[in-house]
Amino acid sequence: MQGSLVDAFARQGVSRRSFLKYCATLASMMALPPVAGRAMAEAMAAARRPSVIWLPFQECTGCTESITRSHSPTIEGMIFDMISLDYQETLMAAAGHQAEAARLNAMQDNAGKYLLIVDGSIPLGRDGAYSCIGGRSNVEMLKEAAQGAAAVVAVGSCAAFGGIPRANPNPTGAVSVSDIVKDKPIVNIPGCPPIPVVMTGVLAHYLTFGSLPELDAKGRPKAFFGETIHDRCYRRPFYDQGKFAKTFDDEGARNGWCLFELGCKGPVTHNACATAKWNGGTSWPVESGHGCLGCSEPDFWDAGGFYKALSLPADPLGIAGAAAVAGAAVGVGIGFANRAKQGAAKSAHETTTLADLEK
Amino acid sequence: MTDLQFLTWVRGPGLDIAVGIFLLGVLWRLFEIYSLGRSKDLSAPRRTPGASGLHTVFRRSLPPPGMLKCSPVSYLGGYIFHIGLAIVVFGFAPHILLIRNLTGLSWPALPSQFVDLAAVVTMAAMTVMLADRINKPAKRFLSTFEDWFTWAATFLPVLTGWMAVQHLLLPYTAMLALHILSVEILLIVLPFTKLFHAFTLFGSRWYNGKVNGHRGVPV
Amino acid sequence: MSASLEKGIRVLKAVIDAPIASYFNSCVHCGLCAEACLFYTETGDPKYTPIHKLEPLRRIYEQEYTLLGRLKKIVGLSKAVTDDELDQWQELVYNSCTLCGRCSAVCPVGNDIVYMVRKFREGMAASGHAPEGIKSAVNRTVTIGSPMGVKLPAVLAQMKHVEADYGIPIPLDVEDAEYMVVLSSMEIINFPEYLGAVARIMQQAGKTWTLCSTAFEATNAGIQIGNSDLARVIVSRIVEGAEKFKVKTVISPECGHAYTALRWEGANLIGRPFSFEVQHIVEVLDEFQRQGWLRTEGFETDKLTFHDPCQLVRRGGVIRQPRTLMRSVAQNFVEMPDAGYMNWCCGGGGGASAIEEGEALRLEAFKKKKTQFDAVKPDRVVTACANCRIVLEESLEHYRMDIPVIGLTELIAEHIPERNKPEGA
Ligand code: SF4
């Protein structure tokens, strides 16, 4: 295996062996046959470094942090050597007009071929005035950039589903990429933030096979989002036995029991945290003792409270008391009417005689 | 609407509406029924041990002599599905949590594999009961739309709950939402259909036991 | 001449109460009551399912006393009850229901179905849908004094016969007697042995008793037809007689419905508790025996079984007593399957035996009883209800079964030692 990428890795202290291993891991995570790992490695090594434009919209830069600033040196960080990242505000050296010019150049030079990555949601309120770059609204920029893109990758829950900006009452009118772009293949990589290896995995797949991976109904790569957190959670046996931590510092919590009652959203959350873990496989939220927040699902922010178990009412019952009172009132009312009717029928009764048996 | 939004709706406003209608209906119907009153029995009572309203409330849970043999499906099926429902409704951890949240009462949960088995057995028993309703002339004759409808309204929560746990057909989130929705439908129709026997059964047995107990007959 | 649908519905509105409301709301359509009703088990026709016999009553309840029912009626989802419909229901409410109460004993949700049939009959009678046979029985009871048209002279003649046969005087209109004995006309006409048996038993026990010239008839067709006003007229005769002679206890004859009418419905009909006790003759015999006032000798050796009259046993609470009495005089007493509380009706109770057009159905339903008899093959059948007795005899004859039917009181009387002097005499 030869190539500039391998050389570049070598310069940064990554051996050929560990690169191969990385590709094999990726392949297995994406449920590809083992040989695909090698194919991937070879394809990536020989890749033409396609142009990538990364547009940041209404976001917190958490996603960028996640993909780049995980502990170094990481393979995830270096994967950028495989692509030509022609525009990324946070990472690029250029700024201002220079940066904008770079973006326009890249779009022109690679029209129809570049990959568009978006993080952050797109505010539509007040004609998009809530978030502008160089005086242009996000929605305008997105439409423009999407036109020449081969595919769009919506990174993070904001780009994929609207995320936190879209949380009730959604003051900026935030929407997701797929709400705007309708005519391009879009892959959603939700998560707040997404797991680094999921982002690189999708890029690797694109580089290797020239196509996007298989997606689920929410546009997420099935390989990473096919199962719920709960399905693969190591605390699952406790759930099945009915052993639950009731507080964050009780006996159950210390024994590592299931966090369902503490509001874990694992059962309704599709993501790879339980298997890929975070920080280079160090740990993940549930392992650290906190329930899953459900960050890779649409509207996770408004799903009834992070610390409320899934089987509990999302909102307190508001009308129950009033309904009970109303029911009793209706019942008593009918009761009085019925008694009156019954009484009237009784008092209207005239003692029957034999003649009254005949018609 | 996404699955999670759907789930959040059924856990939030949907549940509120359903519980509201349920409480409204139950109280309304209970007053409507029992406010009709009844006249005092002036005949001299005969006292026999075991003959009272309260005795009958319990005794009627057992088949009267000779009845088990003449309608085993009704009795065994009835027992299995009622007990199964009770296990599933009151033994499954997430349900207990809900009950604790609403009422403050709680008790230890049963292992989820056991609850799972109970759900399957309950559904089997309900299916047999449905077949029996179709087969037995008297039952079929008595059956109206309401009987088929309430059967479905009772069966669906068990089915959807089980399918959600087993990850069948739909993603868990959607199935869970459907499960909760089906329970809400059940709650809403309960006070206005024969399912209301869950409440009036006690009154009916009590009256029967009382009237006949007055005559010294332990019914 | 004034029975009408409107009147019937008004009467039903007056009788519908919380138990009925509770029952209708509890029914789960399980059909178990059908399995308990001899008219269904023997015909297999689902229209004889007990709860179905009340369908018009259910609709009236729903339409009059529930909010949803009223709405349903307004939008046409629930049809009003019509005369035609009630006419159709006559067969279900009278011919095919003997008020045996077996359905009420099995309903899993606890519905007292027979309680509702009894009340529904009030509306059926008031709307002119009672069967002719029962109507004439009521007519005769009210105008002549007994459903079979028996008048006082016939009773006096019987008394003479008995006095001659047994050499015991039969007291009539005796004030301050401890017991007042009332009869059923069936006993006066068909089973005169009853009066003789009572006389001998009273003599042995040394009790004072009397018949009443204005209240010798105990059966109450007013209850069977379902008309409380007429039932009150009939029962009042007995109450007046008992109060006039200041008796302690009125003894209801071997007739189940007479017992129910007097013991359980009487006080409610007249609207106040009785000042006297009411006992069925079987209860009296049992008490006498326990007190040692009644002694018997000898045993019957053939195989005897006891047919429980529904009104005495399941509906009356006299379950143990007949068995104790049977055992005291019969060596070979066998119980039929389901005997006692769950016994099957003879098929002719509740006025059904008075309905001519119901005879074929009644004989069909008797097959249940036949099965019970076939199971134990008794030499003779003992019972404690003259109506059961007649119906059993007729039906046994129809099925060419040679099993004599006798009354329990006579059976006991036959075992009273001959030369026994009355105590204290
Ligand atoms: S901790 Fe969460 S994800 Fe893990 S088993 Fe419990 S509920 Fe499921």
Ligand code: SF4
């Ligand atoms: S465990 Fe849940 S909340 Fe946490 S990162 Fe993973 S998907 Fe998001």
Ligand code: SF4
């Ligand atoms: S009372 Fe007896 S005859 Fe009448 S419906 Fe009930 S079981 Fe049948």
Ligand code: SF4
């Ligand atoms: S047995 Fe009771 S619940 Fe069943 S059909 Fe008859 S009345 Fe209804």
